[in-house]
Amino acid sequence: MGEKTERLLSILKLQPVVPVLIVEDAKSAVLLARALVAGGLRAIEITMRTPAALDAVRAVAAEVEGAEVGAGTILNAAHWEAAVQAGSKFIVSPGTTQELLDAAANSPVPLLPGAATASEVMALREEGYQVLKFFPAEQAGGAAYLKALSSPLAGTFFCPTGGISLKNANDYLSLPNVICVGGSWVAPKELVAEGDWAGITKLASEAFALKG
Numbered sequence: 001m002g003e004k005t006e007r008l009l010s011i012l013k014l015q016p017v018v019p020v021l022i023v024e025d026a027k028s029a030v031l032l033a034r035a036l037v038a039g040g041l042r043a044i045e046i047t048m049r050t051p052a053a054l055d056a057v058r059a060v061a062a063e064v065e066g067a068e069v070g071a072g073t074i075l076n077a078a079h080w081e082a083a084v085q086a087g088s089k090f091i092v093s094p095g096t097t098q099e100l101l102d103a104a105a106n107s108p109v110p111l112l113p114g115a116a117t118a119s120e121v122m123a124l125r126e127e128g129y130q131v132l133k134f135f136p137a138e139q140a141g142g143a144a145y146l147k148a149l150s151s152p153l154a155g156t157f158f159c160p161t162g163g164i165s166l167k168n169a170n171d172y173l174s175l176p177n178v179i180c181v182g183g184s185w186v187a188p189k190e191l192v193a194e195g196d197w198a199g200i201t202k203l204a205s206e207a208f209a210l211k212g
Helices: 002-012 026-038 053-063 077-086 098-105 118-126 142-149 169-173 189-194 197-211
Strands: 017-021 043-047 068-072 090-092 131-134 157-160 181-183
Touching: 002 090, 002 131, 017 026, 017 197, 026 043, 026 053, 026 197, 043 053, 053 068, 053 077, 068 077, 077 090, 077 098, 142 157, 142 169, 157 181, 169 181, 169 197, 189 197
Parallel strands: 017 043, 017 181, 043 068, 068 090, 131 157
Antiparallel strands: none
């Protein structure tokens, strides 16, 4: 687990914000990813919520220099295998099941597993996980909740996702147990639809600057 944790950390520490993308058109994924990378956001999560998602992962992995593409919304072993075959460098799940833990144990690709309660965090710690996704962040208690976990569950680090924006990102990033946050605001649907890649690069640059 140590080697995979280090690999995951090396990706998540590239930037303060990991873009969480819902890609409707695989053809635009490469241009979108290039715009994000140009703004400093190299680690990119493409969620498996559309029919185009796997093709998008495959295209970004093959064509976007500097990008570290991962697959999100992975719910089972079949999703895992398809995402890894497409070229995902890391896997993200909204929650955790034994099926996912087994898939992760048998794969060299690191998992960022989702947790929303102290009990879920403790269960994942028993499995050897030190880096978790806190989801849905705002709805599950927000930055105040994560701050409360920092002392009793010291040594566990989080990438909170869900309801996070430029306005509240620093509330999370200022916490000692937060490595980065996940957010969709850096790639608004309207800018993607318009092909406003310069606008997305600007948003990515603002997000990258949160690193302080």
